[in-house]
Amino acid sequence: MPLGLRTKKKGRSREPEPGAVQHRPPLVFSAQLAHGSATARVEGFSSIRELYAKLGLAFGIAASEILYCTLSTPKLNMESLLGAQIGLEDFIFAHVKGIQKEVTVCKSEDVLGLTITDNGVGYAFIKHIKAGSLMAAVPAVSVGDHIEEINGRSIVGWRHVDVARALRELEKGRPFSLRLVEPQKALGECGPAQRGSRGLDSGVAPGRGTLRLRPKGRATVEELVGGGGSLGARLALPLATTIFEAGKDKLNPDEFARALDDALGDFAFPDEFVFDVWGALGDAKEGRLH
Known part of the structure; x- marks a missing residue:
């Protein structure tokens, strides 16, 4: 019998078997339309496309009406754009x-x-x-x-x-x-963003976890490692070093971004990651690797 599917005997309770699969409740995030709306809750998505579909259902609009999302601010802050990951306490604002x-x-x-x-x-x-x-x-x-x-x-x-x-x-x-x-522009300023609701029993300390969305397959919860910073900033130097040493540093930025997409699928990397790696590659060319 598969683990996690054992039945209980009537009139008797028992602890989960060692090694049994423990199914966590889905992560739940709070969301609003950036120009103003009631707060909705979205859950059970593993990709940007699925998130937009959930947001559309929550707000009674077509998913195709959503242009993009920002995290924890309703303003058009390009540094807060939703990319391939969402902090477990981020509040999602959909711009339509x-x-x-x-x-x-x-x-x-x-x-x-x-x-x-x-x-x-x-x-x-x-x-x-x-x-x-x-x-x-x-x-x-x-x-x-x-x-x-x-x-x-x-x-x-x-x-x-x-x-x-x-x-x-x-x-x-x-x-x-x-x-x-x-x-769409807001008629008035939205109130301060509340913290999104974290999934129960996420196993990740508040402010330290991120939900990584996948082009294919299920999203995964990851714990931030080290001193934080963007994913690109943490991985840029080793990746750029590899590219430089392989002699494949002749690509222009567009070709470089396309190469990453071709290798790992659509939307595998947000722009910030590409910019971080491209900048580190420039350091490699100038001999500033450490």
Whole structure:
């Protein structure tokens, strides 16, 4: 008989057999719509796509309305974007589609000044606009805008590296158009975020655990090791050293990000991880490895 499936004899209680499988209750997280809503509870997800589906059910909206999520703040803080992991005490805020807008810009410079990322399920959006750049002079374009079309062509479903490449390859000196969708704005300031509800018997100390989402398979709870910091910061140096010593440091950032995706699956690494490793690779080139 499989472990954990033993039956109890009537009128008699017994302790679990040594080595029996102990099934933990699912982790439960608190969530709100970033522009304002009642608090909902979501649980039982192992990927970004599943989380969006759960959020859609909780708030009575289509999952496709969700652009991205931030953790523990309803503000458009790009440093708080939900990536491949969620702290066990994080409060989830879902940013949903708002006003659609179209802009036409003449590409007068080689570089637009946009940093593009994606939500892991097909929506690319603007993560950063470089000060003084061409796009910084276009007031209708904002950080957090989802890029839906480029020159009338839908890019829904594209990864951020492909969107960035398409923007870079636009012909200089010619106008191009973007269809953008901005997230809904709050009518008033949301109250301070409460702590999310941790799963019962998680076995991880508060503030020390993270739920790691998987492209395939079940999510896992992991305990943070050492002095904290991002996953990329903790692993960047050894990984960059390996790449450098293997002589595979000739990739540009887009190719590097694509190589990681190809090796480990879609959304295996958030942008922060790629940036950390790319920075450490630069240190390797300059002989600053320790």
